[in-house]
Amino acid sequence: xxxxxxxxxxxxxxxxxxxxxxxxxxxxxxxxxxxxxxxxxxxxxxxxxxxxxxxxxxxxxxxxxxxxxxxxxxxxxxxxxxxxxxxxxxxxxxxxxxxxxxxxxxxxxxxxxxxxxxxxxxxxxxxxxxxxxxxxxxxxxxxxxxxxxxxxxxxxxxxxxxxxxxxxxxxxxxxxxxxxxxxxxxxxxxxxxxxxxxxxxxxxxxxxxxxxxxxxxxxxxxxxxxxxxxxxxxxxxxxxxxxxxxxxxxxxxxxxxxxxxxxxxxxxxxxxxxxxxxxxxxxxxxxxxxxxxxxxxxxxxxxxxxxxxxxxxxxxxxxxxxxxxxxxxxxxxxxxxxxxxxxxxxxxxxxxxxxxxxxxxxxxxxxxxxx
Numbered sequence: 323x324x325x326x327x328x329x330x331x332x333x334x335x336x337x338x339x340x341x342x343x344x345x346x347x348x349x350x351x352x353x354x355x356x357x358x359x360x361x362x363x364x365x366x367x368x369x370x371x372x373x374x375x376x377x378x379x380x381x382x383x384x385x386x387x388x389x390x391x392x393x394x395x396x397x398x399x400x401x402x403x404x405x406x407x408x409x410x411x412x413x414x415x416x417x418x419x420x421x422x423x424x425x426x427x428x429x430x431x432x433x434x435x436x437x438x439x440x441x442x443x444x445x446x447x448x449x450x451x452x453x454x455x456x457x458x459x460x461x462x463x464x465x466x467x468x469x470x471x472x473x474x475x476x477x478x479x480x481x482x483x484x485x486x487x488x489x490x491x492x493x494x495x496x497x498x499x500x501x502x503x504x505x506x507x508x509x510x511x512x513x514x515x516x517x518x519x520x521x522x523x524x525x526x527x528x529x530x531x532x533x534x535x536x537x538x539x540x541x542x543x544x545x546x547x548x549x550x551x552x553x554x555x556x557x558x559x560x561x562x563x564x565x566x567x568x569x570x571x572x573x574x575x576x577x578x579x580x581x582x583x584x585x586x587x588x589x590x591x592x593x594x595x596x597x598x599x600x601x602x603x604x605x606x607x608x609x610x611x612x613x614x615x616x617x618x619x620x621x622x623x624x625x626x627x628x629x630x631x632x633x634x635x636x637x638x639x640x641x642x643x644x645x646x647x648x649x650x651x652x653x654x655x656x657x658x659x660x661x662x663x664x665x666x667x668x669x670x671x672x673x674x675x676x677x678x679x680x681x682x683x684x685x686x687x688x689x690x691x692x693x
Contacts, residue, residue: 330510332452336461338508339445342400343465345502346437347472350483351411351491352430357480358488359423368420375424379431381678387435388671389535392664396444399436399667401506406433408499415492439670441465446658446666447512459605459655463598466647470595478588538665538672548660551609552673555653558617560680562646564688565624566590569639572692576632590636593643600644601651609656616649628692 351358359369391399406429413426445465449458476483483491542549573586604612623642626634654670661669 330451330512332448332454334508335448335452335510335512338505339441339448339465340468341505341508342404342441342502343468344472345404345498345505346407347469348476348498349407349495350476350479350486351414351488351495353473353476354480354483355427357484358491361484362488364420364423368423372420372423372427376427376431377678379428380435381675383432383435384438384671384675384678385668387432388439388668391436391440391443391667395511396440396447396667397506397509397511399440400444400509401503403433403436403440404499404502404506406430406436407502408496411492411496411499415489415496435671438674439667442654442658442670443667444509444512447663448510451512458658459601459651460598462654463601463651466651467595467598470592470643470647474588474591474595477591478585535668538668541660541662541665541669542672545660548657548669551653551656552676554613554617555649556673556676556680558613558620558649559646559677560684561617561624561688562620562642563681564684565620565627565642566639568688568692569627569635569642572627573632573635573639576635586632586636590639591643593640593645594647596640596644597647597651601648604648605652605655609652612649612652616645619645624688624691 356369356373359372360366364372387399410426410429410433413422413429417423417426442462445462446455446458449455449461454461483494486494569590573590604616607615620642623638623645627638627642629635653673657670657673658666
C-alpha cells in the first residue's frame, strides 16, 4: 500500500516534525565548530577556507536538493539529510588534517540543503492532508521557535562542549543525528497532487526532472507577485542576518565580564524564537505593508547597533531577529499558497538561493557599515 494512502495522523506528524527541528538545531559541536578547530591547532586561514568550502557546496546543491525532494519524496530526503549529518560528525571525529574537515563540512552543507525547502513542503502538505491548512502559520511559528531555542541552547552549552573534547562533542552530534534520522523515518509522506503515481525510477528520472524544472520555471516566469515576495524577503533577511553577525563582535567588545559573553550571545539569538508573538498580526496586513514595517525596523536596528551600549545592542539584535523571522514566516505562507505541490520544495529552494545571492554583495557593505 502506498505510504500516503495509509492512515494519516496529523498529531504524530507534527510531533515528528518538531523532533526534526530539535535534532537539526541542537548540535553542540556544530554550534562551536570554529572554536573546536582552533583549539585543535588549525589556523584562521584553514578555518576560513573550511567556511568557504561549506558555502560553495551549499550554493551548488541548493537547487538539486529541492528537485530531489519533489521527485523522490520529502520523507526520504529528510532522512537522507540526517544520514549526512551523521556522516559529517563521524568524518570530523576521524579527521586529522584539513581534507577530512573539508569533507565533513561538505557533507554537513548538503545535509542542510536537503532540509531546505523539504521541511516547508512536507509541513504544508501535511497540514493540507490533515484539513488544517489554516493552521500552517501557527505551526510553522512553533517549528521556528523550537529551532531557534534549540540552537541557542546548544550555544549556551559551549563551555561544556569544549570541556567534553572535540571527539566527544562530535560523537554527541552523531547521536543527535541518529535521533533525527529516527524522527524522519516516523514521518508519513503526505499526498502530493501532481506527484502521485508510479514511483520515479532511473529510467523515468529524466522526464520527471524535466517536468519539475519546467513547472517551477513556469511559475517564476508568470507569477510576478511570488518573485517579488522572494526578493523582498531575501533582502530583508540578508540585512537582518548580517546585522546579527556583526553585532556579535560589538557585544563581545562591550561586555565587561567575559563570563557574561555566552549568556549575552544566547539572549541575542532568541529574537527569532519570539516571532510567533507578532506573526499573526503581521500576516493580516497587506504584504507590502508587512515588508515595509519589518524592513524599516531592521534598518533602524542596524542604525542603533552602531552604538556601544550593551542594552542598545541587545535590543537591536533581538528586534532584528524577531522582525526577520516574522517576515520569513509570513512570506513562507504567502509563497506556499502560490506554489504547486509537485514543485513546492524546488521553488522554496529557489527562494533560499535568492537569500544567498543577496548575502554575497551585502556582506562587505554591512561590514563597512559596522566599522
